[in-house]
Amino acid sequence: MTPITSSAIRERCTASENFISATDADVLRFSPITPADLPLINGLLQSAISRTCDYSIGGIFMWVDYFKYEYCVAYDTLFIKGRTETLRSEVAFMVPVGALPLDQAVELIRIYCERRGLRPVFSAVPDDRLEALVDVLGEQSDVEPIDDWADYLYDIRSLATLKGKSLSKKRNHVNQFMAANPDWQLEPLTYDLLPEATMFFDGNHTGIKTDAASEAMAMYEHRECARVLENYASYPFEGAVLRGQSGEIVAMAIGEVIGDTLFVHIEKMNHEVPGAGAAINKLFSEYMLTRHPSLRFANREEDCGDPGLRNAKMQYKPVALLHKYNVRA
Numbered sequence: 001m002t003p004i005t006s007s008a009i010r011e012r013c014t015a016s017e018n019f020i021s022a023t024d025a026d027v028l029r030f031s032p033i034t035p036a037d038l039p040l041i042n043g044l045l046q047s048a049i050s051r052t053c054d055y056s057i058g059g060i061f062m063w064v065d066y067f068k069y070e071y072c073v074a075y076d077t078l079f080i081k082g083r084t085e086t087l088r089s090e091v092a093f094m095v096p097v098g099a100l101p102l103d104q105a106v107e108l109i110r111i112y113c114e115r116r117g118l119r120p121v122f123s124a125v126p127d128d129r130l131e132a133l134v135d136v137l138g139e140q141s142d143v144e145p146i147d148d149w150a151d152y153l154y155d156i157r158s159l160a161t162l163k164g165k166s167l168s169k170k171r172n173h174v175n176q177f178m179a180a181n182p183d184w185q186l187e188p189l190t191y192d193l194l195p196e197a198t199m200f201f202d203g204n205h206t207g208i209k210t211d212a213a214s215e216a217m218a219m220y221e222h223r224e225c226a227r228v229l230e231n232y233a234s235y236p237f238e239g240a241v242l243r244g245q246s247g248e249i250v251a252m253a254i255g256e257v258i259g260d261t262l263f264v265h266i267e268k269m270n271h272e273v274p275g276a277g278a279a280i281n282k283l284f285s286e287y288m289l290t291r292h293p294s295l296r297f298a299n300r301e302e303d304c305g306d307p308g309l310r311n312a313k314m315q316y317k318p319v320a321l322l323h324k325y326n327v328r329a
Contacts, residue, residue, distance in 0.1 A: 028112045030070035030081050033061060035234040041071060042236050044078040048097045050126040051261045052151050052322045053301045055097065057236055058256050058265035062224040074108065075100050084123040084326050085149050092123035092326065095133060103136045110329070120329040124149065127323050134327065142328040148305035151322040152313045156262055156298040159285035159316065166317050170278050177275025181245040186283045189239030189252065191232070197241055198229045200249040204270055217304060225266050228254065237265070240287050242280045244273055251280035255288060260296040262288050267300075281316070 033041070042057050053059035060069055060080065067082035077098030084092045096105035106120075113120045124146070125133055134141050158164075162171040178184060189197060228235060239254035251269035255262050264284070269276040289295055299322070303310040 027074040028072050028079055028108055030072045030079070033064050033069055033071050035061075035231060037071065038234060038236070040073065041078060044073065044076075044098050046258060048258070050128050050322075051153060051259075051297060051299055052124065052126040052324060053263050053265075053299055054094060054124045054126070054324070056256050056258055056263045056265075058228075058263055059301075061235070062228065062265060065224075066220055073098075075104075077105055079105070079109070082123065084121060085146050085324075086144070086326060090121060091118055092121040095122055095125055095129045102132055106133070106136045122327045124324045125327050130325055130327070137327065137329045142326075144326040144328070146324050146326055149302045149324050151302055151324075152300045152316075152318040153261075153320045153322055154298045154300060154316055154318050156285050156289060156295050158319075159281060159298055160289050161286075162282055170282075170316065173275040173278035174282050175275075177273070177279040180274065181250075183245055183247075184279070185243040186287060187241050187243065188287075189232070189241055189254065193241060194229060194232055196249060197239075197252055198226070200241070200252065200270075201225060201229060201268055204268055225268070228266060238288065238291065239266075240280075240284050242269075242276065242283060244270075244276070250276045253280050253284040255284070255298075257288070257292050257295065260294055262292070262295055262298045264298060264300050 031037075038057055038061065041060065045055055045057065048055035063069065067085075067088070069080055069082040071081070072079045075098070077096050077100040079096050080094040082092060082094070084090045093109050096102070096109070098105075100108075110120050112118075120137070122133060130143070134143065158167070162174065187193065228237070232239075235256070237254050237256050239252060241249045242251040244250040250273045252266070253264060253268075254266040255264045257263075262285070267277075267280060267284075269280055271277070285298060297319070300313060300316075300318075303313055
């Protein structure tokens with residue numbers, strides 16, 4: 001397909017309320033997402049409005065097998081096809097991101113679905129895109145909240161300083177760690193450190209949960225974290241490791257910056273080292289603020305319905321829960 005510039009798209013949309021032709025309807029040709037595709041996808045994601053993790057490289061590529069994500073770029077617009085969070089046999093689409101007006105992008109998806117006998121379904125639709133999408137699809141759309149997949153959004157300066165009475169317990173945990181480990185060090189996760197970080201990660205895999213669904217999710221998450229470490233240079237990620245008193249790695253964090261938001265995709269700690277988890281949370285937030293002073297928020301992603309994880313995330317006093325929805329036309 002001959003590339004079409006954003007200005008040409010706008011001119012075409014202005015000239016006709018419904019410019020989509022039978023030929024245009026065939027442009028959505030989805031392909032598997034590979035590491036080689038990440039720079040293209042990442043470039044388009046920079047224009048995403050939402051702060052939810054689904055519109056980040058980590059939120060897409062680390063879940064590419066779980067949700068069977070595929071992608072297509074048409075008219076300078078990113079289309080992602082996958083499965084819903086609530087029914088992994090149901091084909092669904094992310095809200096398109098890019099140059100096309102939303103109504104035109106949705107129309108391409110409608111025609112794609114019609115020709116394949118599919119119902120147009122949009123998954124993980126964030127609050128800030130819901131109204132616009134329903135306006136396009138019509139009020140008869142079926143809107144389903146998916147609360148277990150809401151993202152936890154924090155004031156990143158609050159995480160970096162832990163000021164205030166509400167965070168005093170977390171501050172005490174950090175002080176406990178620093179008192180017991182006066183020679184602690186936070187180091188950037190460089191290529192040379194990857195073997196040591198991988199050994200630490202492999203030795204601290206404690207993600208197996210009590211029920212089968214949680215166990216499967218934990219095992220999948222473990223595999224994806226391992227894949228990130230194996231292919232770290234392929235991702236637009238930044239990370240750090242925390243060393244304890246004897247120089248061993250006791251925690252690590254890996255994140256991604258889009259606009260004013262840090263997405264914390266991976267955070268692991270040695271649970272036998274008191275305060276290591278609270279320390280990596282604070283110190284990584286502080287470190288990323290020094291690298292990106294314009295950051296305002298940290299997205300620490302979902303709890304996936306895990307009560308223990310939900311409680312842990314709430315203890316850091318999120319400024320918002322970024323709710324998501326399935327929307328069926």
